[in-house]
Amino acid sequence: MGLLEIAGLAKRFGAVPALVGLDLRVEAGEFLALLGGSGSGKSTLLRLIAGFEAPDAGSIRLGGQDLTAMPPHARPLNMMFQSYALFPHLSVGNNVGYGLRREGTPRAEREARVAEALAMVGMQELAGRMPHRLSGGQRQRVALARALVKRPKLLLLDEPLGALDANLRERTGFELRALQRRTGASFIMVTHDQQEALALADRVAVLEHGRLVQAGPPRAVYERPATRFVAGFLGAANVLEGAPDAAGGLDCPGLGSTLRAPASMPAGTTACALRPERIALGQPVGGANTASGVVEDLAFRGDDSLLLVRAAGGTLLRVSHAEEDGPPPAIGSTVTMGWEAAAVVPLAG
């Protein structure tokens, strides 16, 4: 049994279906990242779990207990919002202890738990500071301590790193993961940033139009996207359209060649994903899993260059050219390309 079990969850706002029969399971101690485009239902899902909205249908169980009819404050979970507003007139320590005081926790216990929560986020020295004298990153940690002080089994984080600049974001992300492991709580983090999700989470879950389209370990979802949407969303794979041929391949006129996966493609396959970094330049052309094209554009990205190559049949391919392979081909030059069958991933939808 998972810690959190969601079955058939549905919610609409007027005519807008925000969630459509969603099933999701989160294990104890798991770090799950929820990904999806704008309006895909990520925040709605968190708000339903937290109890700020009521579902139209479906159930939410936490630790075997049905949460559906339980008010938000009674749920053994906590939510940290994107705009982690602290009370400006309360010190760091009092901000963190606010919820405990409201619940009537005795002073000595409250102080011990506030100290513990501040220590977890490395802020014990600053308990007496007022919020306006904190940096953005420090405020974010206080908000985390405030969410952790009640020792929730489950912490919901809505874009927790959204307000931080790139450097701090990476460091705080690592800290967040370390904290999750130390507390043993399950975390569900909503993020727009697919790199962040891949880097931090034990499992990623991708929502599209209020449906869960794929969930799995980051590497598995990245390498074997199930649908066109996931392929394009995570790491921007090439999505190549075609028609099945008699030999179990996919004939792609836009590529001017045929795609072959290690096994025959499932009946009805009309598209495959091919990652830019799996395409090798300078390969002999002719036969399946090869193509030629003209470099239309080039962008230097540090470790690699991204080439936009117009294949003979008209499709524009994204191709990654590693720095260690020398200077990339010039714009306007003709290139030949090839890839292994294992790089070809049939898509289900």
Ligand SMILES: Nc1ncnc2c1ncn2[C@@H]1O[C@H](COP(=O)(O)OP(=O)(O)OP(=O)(O)O)[C@@H](O)[C@H]1O
């Ligand atoms: N209170 C509300 N009233 C009306 N419609 C809403 C409400 N909350 C959400 N929606 C709609 O439900 C859908 C899902 O919204 P939700 O905020 O869950 O998406 P999201 O994936 O979190 O998006 P974003 O990444 O932009 O925050 C959207 O079409 C949104 O406009």
